Amino acid sequence: MRTFCILAMAAICAMCAVPVLAADIVTVPTANQLGPKEFDLAAYYISLDQTALGLPPNGPDYVTVQTLYLGVTKELELDVHAYQIHRAKEIGATKNSYEVLIATYRICPETAKNPIIVLGGRNLTQANDGMGHDDVSWYMSAAKTINQKPGGPPKWPIIRLHLSAGTPDNTILGFDRHDGIFGGVQLRLSPQIGAIVLNDSRDTITGLTFDPVKELTIKGGTYGTHWWVGMSLAKSWK
DSSP, rough: OOOGGGGGGGGGGGSSSSSSGOOEEEESSOOOOOOEEEEEEEEEEEEOHHHHHHOOOTOOEEEEEEEEEEESSSSSEEEEEEETTTGGGGGTOOOSSEEEEEEEEEEEEOOOOEEEEEEEOOOOOOOOOHHHHHHHHEEEEEETTTOOOTSSOSSSSEEEEEEEOOOOOOOOTOOSSSOOOEEEEEEESSSSSSEEEEESSOOOEEEEEEEEEEEEEEEEETTEEEEEEEEEEEOOOO
16 A cells, blocks of 8 residues: 555656756756746646556556746755545545655765765654655765856757765655665756656666757656656746
């Protein structure tokens, strides 16, 4: 019954300090951050494979998620994720929805030679997911674009590597994720198309993104035998 919660994570997006890579990451905490006075607002639908998760026919078959990312300063980002689990109470959860607060603080900026490094915390308000999980998880993440000079013209494909180490995150998963070493690769294949392949210390996640117009991203991908789609809007209030 706990296993269905892994898919709630499939809607978590992390932002990137390099504009052409924004909004490409899903599921896995990274060192990507928004700039000061920037925000990203998104909505997601995650389809659950009930057979693979061992759920009863009347159990949860999808999750919807809304996320808000705020660049507070050049070092600090605050995020809020709101989850709605369809028919969660059918498998013993005490509620169908909950919110999670995340913060990341940049301790080293990215340079031509060095990666960006951030410290992060998930579920800082210790919200309960309805399944008895309310722990805070901590992590350190690094990211480096390996074939670009900061501020220079893009060279396609843009390749960004991610590596993190964290404490177990079972707040909305039902079992540990982001435990130990995790990460992957993020690509920008053209000005409009991006891709990711990441591992969260338990499962491999894939995703494709398409930017039909500036600031708008349409995205979708897989999480094991499950699939997800979403849309995000990134803007600045400067």
